Amino acid sequence: MSARPIAYLTRRETFSACHRLHSPLLTDEENLQIFSKCNNPNGHGHNYTVEVTIRGPIDEKTGMVMNLCDLKLYMEQSIMNVMDHKNLDKDVPHFHHLVSTTENVAVFIWDSLSAHMANPSLLYEVKIFETEKNIMIYRGERE
Ligand SMILES: Nc1nc2c(c(=O)[nH]1)N=C([C@H](O)[C@H](O)COP(=O)(O)OP(=O)(O)OP(=O)(O)O)CN2
């Protein structure tokens, strides 16, 4: 029996949210110095694009790594229902005490997807375009 080919499957979603960069671990002065305009108490918004990539063997019977309908559902549960048209800092409990940088948003999405997926070991990458110029990647690595 020959080894099954490994493929990568990506689905993209976009969501809109507002936030303010303010860390509870820093003083008000430090927050202003580090985050400058992004520390404005009025907050600001982004149209985020998120790409979730699945990596795994192509099933010989279904011809799929994962059914895209399942990935769509996982992304709705983990991303769209939780963050779309929300204030990340006020509406998402995870960010009540954690600064809502895109790095932290990416880790939050990874952990949330892992909790919803039938086989979380297939999750390969979460990539977020915060703006057209600012892009974050998280692959579940920790040190
Ligand atoms: N490491 C991080 N640094 C910054 C983050 C972040 O999430 N991680 N976030 C911000 C701000 O929230 C915001 O995203 C910065 O936006 P802005 O400077 O407006 O974005 P652009 O670089 O695309 O804007 P231009 O002014 O057109 O260059 C800041 N830092």
Ligand SMILES: [Zn+2]
């Ligand atoms: Zn921002």
